[in-house]
Amino acid sequence: MEDAALPSRIRTRDRTIQTTLSPLGNDAMSENPTRTISATVLHAFSMAILQIQRLAQECTVSDFHGSALDELRKLIAFDKAWWGRSALIEGLPVRHSSHLFELPVDFLQDWESIRTEDVTIQLNRATPGRTVWVDSRNSSPGLDWLGKRHDIGDFICISLPHHQTQLVDHLTLYRTSRASQFNHTDRLLLDAAMPHLNAAVTTNQIQTFKSRRGTLMERSNLALAVCDKQGVLYSAEDGFLDLLLTEWPKWRGPKLPDQLRQPSYKGENCEVQTDPVDDLLLVILRKQSPVDSLSSRESEVALRFADGSTYKEIAQELKVAPSTVRHHIRSIYTKLGVNDKARFAQLMHPLLTEVYP
Template sequence: MNRLDPASLLQAFSTLTLDLQRLAQHQDIEHFQHHALARLSQLLAFDSAWWGRSAVINGLPHEHNSYLYQLPPDYLADWQSIRHLDVTVARVHASPGEAVIIDMRDSANGSALNWLGQRHGLGELLCVIHIDPQTHLSHHLTLYRQPAAPKFNVQDCQMINNLMLHLVAAVSANQIRTLVAMRETLTSPRNLALAVCDPRGVLQCAERGFVDLLLSEWPQWRGPTLPVPLDERGHDGKHIHIQASPVGDQLLLAARINRALPQLSPRENDVAQGFGEGKTYKEVARDLGLSPNTVRHHIRAIYTKLGVKDKARIAHLVHAPPD
């Protein structure tokens, strides 16, 4: 895009941020970043991009999740092989929130970065990071132009500096919307707390109740990395159960307290669970293949064993919804 006058640039920026909010609400978690970057390219021209999240360990960034836009899958492995020589890392971390421009063909920036640029047909890069004050993970966005493309300029830097917070917020909003949509597809959605984590087990976003449930199982946990490794098998603990579902390169997590109460027999636990989900006598009887009178017999035994007098209290004891 040609250089814009201040008034036109402000209007274009405002329209872009509104479009990012719209995309966050309507795109699924797997495709949001693609559409967001495609929209960004209409205002700030680039040929390819790398958008991800990482943590600095012993001075080197370790990627937690990455999205490559118009870049081959092996780009990440190639970069990891030279990351200790990439001058971009030190420069962006020296001034978080301030974009840097680096010529990947300039010998002054090192032979490793020269090799990476030549291997993937890249000329300049424009990179900015935002460091999360709670998790200390850095969101990073790198835009690339081919060698023959116009150079990045000061206006491009100002644009991406001001846009980065909006991009981070849009990612978070998109993940939260995904959690809400996921909740509606699950059994007893009000009895669940949801979260998103990356392949390394680092929480990307979580409902408050999810953290409370983790603390009930692991009181000393402080995050942001999950206290135990998780895969699609989830986790069955002493106090909680966590279901894990892959979405792209991330996991959607649904946690609930274990519904079985040791005072009850297996059949009584089944009946208590049914009432905890708000079902009627007839619905519980139908689902369990019992007569309504048998269900009533079980409910009386449950009242006695748990020391309660109504079904609402059973619901609270069996699986009180995390707040």
């Protein structure tokens, strides 16, 4: 992707950066003025981005957006925010995920009722990756009503299209009607910050994979991914798509098969477990093994036998007769399709390392 989110011309001069803005929006700020950003502001920007990257590593998915916006507010003053991802259907956004900051949950319903009057949509489509400015009091009747209902004066908004998923990431920062208006520096900073914010979201999701993987008993032959509640894939571990294609060879994305949004699903080649994480879904896809065909008692016997226990030792531990253990071993070999202990141990090794690390 080209650096559309960055100012069109940047050069250093006497510890400042001079930037020429392209015309955006329909306000007085669209006269293409030149503005400078001080070294102090640039340092603050760098520190804020570093802190947001750290938060991406440390926060849960549920907490990250709020924590990141708290940090962003130290760089760009704002009172409220809406950070989300949408699909454009017939020119209008359809929400896939939303994170509200200092706004009530009914804000989204109120916005839905006036979205056809939201001039921001067309401005963002015309200038993807560039921040637009809107004064809700002087735009459309719908935005004026929304502003009065939620104490919004002016706001700045940026959107970044995601070509793989056909979705759009967007962030809107609001100021109250009593606050001073956003300026060009605010817009430039949001231009530069948005790609970093999107990257931090991906980092945070990957970190969720790592932490969740550590809680799973069976960590081998599986891969994790995050999708929204409509099933659109956001990010995935290496191997997830390869594993998915063994069960759904005709899948082309970006929307995952419907079965992957169910709490659990067992197919011919894979098993799926899906857990809600905030307004997203964590999908755990595991390759099925011949070991999955064993009964619970056979699994108990197989694990002990693979770990080196004798028939007699297994019988004593499970309080059954040695002949019963011998019968289970014969059944296990038949189900696994093996004839010798070497092949049996090879099949059992991944499960054995999980149970007896």
